[in-house]
Amino acid sequence: MIVYLVRRFGQSLLAVVAMAVLVFMGVYAIGNPVDVLISPEASQADIAAATARLGLDKPLWQQFGIFVINAFQGDLGTSFVYGRPALDIILERLPATFELAMVALFLSVGIGVPLGVWAGMRPESIAGRTIMAGSILGFSLPNFWQGMLLILVFAVLLGWLPAGGRGQTTEFLGMQVSFLTLDGLSHLILPAINLALFKMSLLIRLTRANTREVCLQDYVKFARAKGLSGRRVVLVHILKNIMIPVVTIIGLELGSMLAFAIVTETVFAWPGMGKLLIDSINLLDRPVIVAYLMLTVLIIVMINFMVDVIYSFLDPRIRLSEMKG
Amino acid sequence: MTKLLEIRDLHTHFFTRDGIAKAVDGVSLSLERGQILGLVGESGSGKSVTGFSILGLVDAPGRVVSGQVLFDGTDLIAGGERLLRTLRGKRIAMIFQDPMMTLNPVLRIDTQMIETVRAHEDVSRDEALRRSREALVSVGISSPDERLETYPHQFSGGMRQRVAIAIALLHKPDLIIADEPTTALDVTIQAQILSEVQALCANSGTALIWITHDLAVVSGLADHLAVMYAGRIIEEGPTRDVIAQPMHPYTKGLIESVPRGKKHGALLSQIKGMTPSLLRLPSGCKFRPRCPRATAACEIEPALDVMDQGRRVRCVHPHTENYPEVLAK
Structure with missing residues (x-):
């Protein structure tokens, strides 16, 4: 197990390094931030001075070298726009996105998995077909349009919930969160649903397909032949077998929800990291973009690492073969 | 005394897109207590479906259309799912063909045995564990305590089938329906399992329906044959x-x-x-x-x-x- 973890950790590290190169090269290949930052009437000397001040006059490999050395000291660069460390700016916005993603994840798993199992157990029933039809809408309608429709129905027409913003926040485990106050919660619900809908549909389809497959297995029939209750057959024998693909998708999707909640955050004016990224791209604020992408890579790699560890708990066969290997 | 099992004019049909497949088309059978019945036929002859019909385990799109399955005088078809659940694993147990597939790969053996005990009897976990250990010993599994804590993939095929048989024996059922339980095993293991099952049934007075396509296997085991x-x-x-x-x-x-090895080089008919x-x-x-x-x-x-x-x-x-x-x- 330890060998497996160490090896898996090495792979994660390699992924981070590879991504650092790609991200840095990619971002530094586009546009010249000095053109955006400095006034159009600036003299040639002013432009040269600004370029030197931002360190953009050095060759690419030197810039990358400086970035790497600084990154090891926890410094991912200073924002061109705010003049503050890029990482600090991002981390300020992280709790809002994190909270949104967590609530969305909770909704999509809590609703998606049971509905998927239900539809998988009774694929021919009206309820099963309705769930499937709904899930097609869930991931074929564009995310921003779903968001706008949610605002139109629940905020504008019914007036039940606010259309945007974060509402009242309270401190929880050192983070500012919305879900502990009624006002915050009312602001949280719509964006969370918007972010969850796609993942929920995905989970419904995945869970349904896996449930149908597992239901045909002899061990399910054998479990029934042992006289177990239908509940135990579903909750233990079937559910535990479908959890591996479900955990994989949850892991991947949690990473993408954290990293790319951009559309939802934009539609609902949610002050998270996604909105910061859009603003930074518009201003060509390279350090913030790079820091954001590096943080994202780190989060996704970490989640995948955790998913692999969870696998080994879910499936004894993985545990054993990896221990041997 | 009523017969242990009496199947009367059983019809189980599969409603497919291409038409109705009458997998079981008017089967009548009866079985005395402690008797061993060999149910023989080729693939698709309806022998397995007959077995599953008794326990109400026919998968969609199949359905028992008509007929009676009298178990100890009670009609299981009329009794429905509620009655069947109390009998499955308790008075009628089943052993399946492929031991690689019948045990749940992600649950430990002890979990799969204890749940079987507790599905029918309100006993403590320790008591259920004790009985599971006993059942494993009775099918010839050594060091049952270690075995209980392992997962199915750590067993060989023959061992898994022994575990499946042990599970079937947990409640000392009146009837075991064995659906080609030795087909997927090596010939040597096959012989061992056969003689053990025979001995176990003789000792406990359990009746057995042995479903197989292999006449050679069943002819040494069964009291009675039915060919489908x-x-x-x-x-x-x-x-x-x-x-x-x-x-x-x-x-x-x-x-x-x-x-039959009568003459070398002779063509088999x-x-x-x-x-x-x-x-x-x-x-x-x-x-x-x-x-x-x-x-x-x-x-x-x-x-x-x-x-x-x-x-x-x-x-x-x-x-x-x-x-x-x-x-x-």
């Missing part, structure tokens, strides 16, 4: 008699196609043709197109005629030459 073809029973009788004098040309073909699709069965006798004895008279479906000595046969031209003198020899 295309959803119907075509021949039935005491094992010794059926093997010595098969009356139905199909049974005769089956017996003659078993290698075989039954010509293939098992017909259940969706496109011939009229009259279903075996007619493959039968060496078929005549125009076979175009009308024969009934299951009762012969001497407790034999039944569904054939217009049964092999009754010299019968029953052959048996007297």
